[in-house]
Amino acid sequence: MNIQFKKGVLELCVLVVLTRKDYYGYELVQAISRSIEIAEGTVYPLLRRLTKEGYFTTYIRESVEGPARRYYQITEKGKDYTATLLAEWKRFIGGVNNLIGKEAAA
């Protein structure tokens, strides 16, 4: 699939998953790769950019198992951005499904 398109979708997935709860990197990557096939390493550049753009903040918390973990938390700005992207995504998918439906009917 088109790589730019896939990147855009991955961005939406990361944002949506993080609106539910805070995740640390590994946990977030596993949550996403359970549903869609990705090169897991590509999530980190995305996280870094979205954090730089102010959509996420990070904090360190000790884990029960030992090492401290960096958690990602979505900001208000991130929530607004997610809502915008989601609306765009739904409109896009609606349009695509509409076209596919017409193809199938024809």
Add this chain to the structure above:
Amino acid sequence: MNREQFLAQLRKALGRTAETEKREILADYEEHFRAGLAEGRSEENIAKALGNPSAIGNAFRIENLADNTRTGWKLADVFRAVFASISLGFFNIIVVLGPFLGLIGVLIGMWAGVAGLAIGGIGGVAGAIAGPFLQGLLGFSMTAGNVLFLFFAGVCTAALGVLAAIGMTWVTRQFFVLTARYVSFNARIISGRKAGGST
């Protein structure tokens, strides 16, 4: 590929990224390996799922670039653009404008020449055709040789005019192409982009 190899390749792919940033990025992947190993996965398995470290390094570099363009023009860029357009403006007025206007004058003159050839040729042919009818009326005399000469001279002149017009069309087009190139070259200098580059 094991953990060490993955991290080494990633470090290499990050290239000239700032050292502090490099450390932060690598720390994220080290943590990723740690968490995966704690789940009982092998280093090879984790590295494979992460993907190609060179591609990941590039992704970080690209995100950084995207970050720079997103923040828009920095003040220094604006100053540089203003300075470039002013100095280019002087250069254009003093060095470029004169020859440009001169060349336009030359083009206009040459087109006038073309028009002269065409009109002269048509006039010759018209004269050759109308002459025999008018000679009695207007009181002059033409021999058959005069008429033929006038006719062929007119045809040749008109044909020369057409050829010259074709040539001039090409010259004029080249002139405007070059002008357009020069203008876009100016625009590139002012916007600070490299030739043919788009970011």
